[in-house]
Amino acid sequence: MINLIYIIILAFFIFLVYISGKNNRTNLWCVCAGLLLSLGILKELFYYNIVPYLQAQDLISARAADDIYSVMTWMLYDFAMAACVVFAMNFAGLPQHRPRVYYGFQIGSAFCILLLSLRFPPLEFRIHQTEDPSFWYFLSTYNLILGAVFTFLFIGAILKEQDHTAKKQKILVSIIILPPLMYWLATIFIVHPLMLTRYFKLWQGNVLILFICVILYLYIASKEGLMGLKLNIENFTWDSGNxxxxxxxxxxxxxxxxxxxxxxxxxxxxxxxxxxxxxxxxxxxxxxxxxxxxxxxxxxxxxxxxQQLTLVESWASPDSLYPFYSSDSVLDGNTLTCHLNQEILLYCDPLLLHEIFHNLIANAVDALRISGNKGDIYITDYIDSRRKKYLITIRDTGIGMDKEHLRHIFEPYYTTKATETNFGLGLPYCMKIMEKHAGSIEVKSTPHAGSSFTLSFPAKRIRKREAVSDENL
CATH class of the missing domain: 1.10.287 (Helix Hairpins)
Incomplete structure (x- = not known):
């Protein structure tokens, strides 16, 4: 039963990674490595649960069962960690930055696999595994070295990453990938060479670690996305449909x-x-x-x-994101009152946030113009500690909107302004920018009383000014 549970969880995890980025080379190599690693539990399930039934029906011979088990073990021990390292190289960006190292490793690993296959032929793997102590010395050295290279590449990719959002993603991926892999390496290639027979089945404990990792994967994917997947079926960076x-x-x-x-x-x-x-x-x-x-x-x-948005982020004071006090040409005679907390800094792309402010203020001015009266625009911010959000609200006293318009304002090409310069793309673009910042835009409006647009950022994107060094500003 534990073998079946293990393979279901592992298959589900591989499926999640695959749908996260079908056309992304990093994801595909992760899937390839996962499939090879799944051979470990598949061969156990096949040999100890399926083969007895097939033999009872006289559908398979003992020799054929041993051969299949041997080939599956050969693929697992010789290929899995090599695929893991290629995945780690893509994770670290080596195909772009060091292509010779990337392709050189693949050639070198193919040569090592050939030598190991000559020393321990695929069809004789089960015999060597149970009777030849040198088998474990060779295979353990090979896999543990690859495991060390894999870990080095993952940690190096995190340390070298300068982009805040990408670095966080890489840390989260490492937290999910490294524990089950390291546990598997330790319980197979340390326990067996040392002949700790009482711990030979300790690798099955990986089912609990893998289960926790899948739950963590789903949780992160539902909150901010991971490896290209958001559980609202919104693929934010690696989506081929978009x-x-x-x-x-x-x-x-x-x-x-x-x-x-x-x-x-x-x-x-x-x-x-x-x-x-x-x-x-x-x-x-x-x-x-x-x-x-x-x-x-x-x-x-x-x-x-x-266009695909790429954030160029830095710490910025919210009141520096737009020239609020020198925007008379945009305001058209209306009054702008801005009260933003000068003691905090927001980690964002200042140029893209400038576009959001410009668009929302211009929309507020249009709403005031339609109302036929000069009016007021207010910009305030607030830290919502309960929701763990930092909120910036832009409110006007203009014409407002009814519920029907509110339902459609973020749909591309939807607009209530029949002019040659309004195409219904401004607010969808603003929402796209906010989603890239792991945030959103919340709207409230009352007909003939005005509207308020609230930019909602995760609270982890703000710091007190003195907590951020000058070199990071």
């Missing part, structure tokens, strides 16, 4: 821009001919030029929205 949609948007924008260049050239030539013949331009030229400008603005917005 890449497909974004690629289509890029192709569409490229095509439209090519056509607008040609149309602009045609209009320019036509203007010269018309001016030469009549000395004056008909109003249709202004309409055409304005329409082309609208298409170009639309292309720029779509391209910006479809």
């Amino acid at each position: 890449e497909f949609v974004n690629r289509n948007a890029e192709l569409t924008v490229h095509m439209l821009k090519n056509y607008t260049v040609k149309l602009n050239w045609c209009i320019s030539n036509l203007k010269q001919h018309v001016l030469k013949d009549s000395g004056a331009l008909p109003p249709e030229f202004e309409i055409m030029e304005r329409s082309l400008l609208g298409i170009q603005n639309y292309c720029d917005r779509v391209k910006k929205y479809s």
Whole structure:
């Protein structure tokens, strides 16, 4: 029963990693290593639970069962840790930074596997495993060295990572991957060479460690995502579906821009001919030029929205993220009151947060303009210790929105402003930025009374100003 539970948990874990990033090389090598490591429990399940039933039905011979067991053990002991190290190399970014080392290791490991296979042939693995002490000395040395290289690569990848978000992800992955792997190495390649026979089945304790790791994986994935997976089916960095949609948007924008260049050239030539013949331009030229400008603005917005966001984060004071006190051209005569805590710093991408502030303030000004009156915009912040959130609220006294509009405002291309410069991409883009910061945007609005947009950040993204050294600012 424990073997069956073990294989179900391991299979579920491998499945989670696979769906986290089907097209990501790091994920795929992790899946490959996991499948090879799963041979350990599969061979036990096969040999001690399935083979007796098959032999009772006279469906398999003892020799065939031993051969299958031997080959599975050979694949486990010779290939699994080599695949783990290749996974660790991808995790550490060696294919990009040190391709010679990356491909050199694969060639070297293939050579080592060939030598081990000549010394301990696959079909004779079970015999050597039970009767040849040198088997454990060779295989243990080989796997423990690879285990040390694996650990070194993982720790090195964490220490060298400069990006805060990526570093946190790598730490979380290490916490989940390293314990079960290290436990397996110790209970197989230390216990067996030392002939600690009473502890030969100690490796089965890994089922508890693996179960805890899967629960931890699910918990982290539900909170902020891990290895590309969010349990709300929102793949935040390694999602192939989003890449497909974004690629289509890029192709569409490229095509439209090519056509607008040609149309602009045609209009320019036509203007010269018309001016030469009549000395004056008909109003249709202004309409055409304005329409082309609208298409170009639309292309720029779509391209910006479809691009994959990469955060360049640093510690910044919230009141430095936007020129709140010198934004008269945006305010259009309305009053802006800003009260942000100057004693704290926020770990974020300042340029992207600047875009959010600009978009929300511009929207507030539009709402005030529609109401027909000059009004007020208030910006405040608050640390919600109960929810462990840092909140920045931008509130206006404008026209407000009804519930129907509120349900759709974050949908791409949804807009209530029928103008040539509003395409319904501003708020979805702001939400995209906030999700990249592991946050969100909360909205409250009352018709004819105003709206408030609250930027919600995890509280772990803020520090007191004196707690952050000058070199990190």
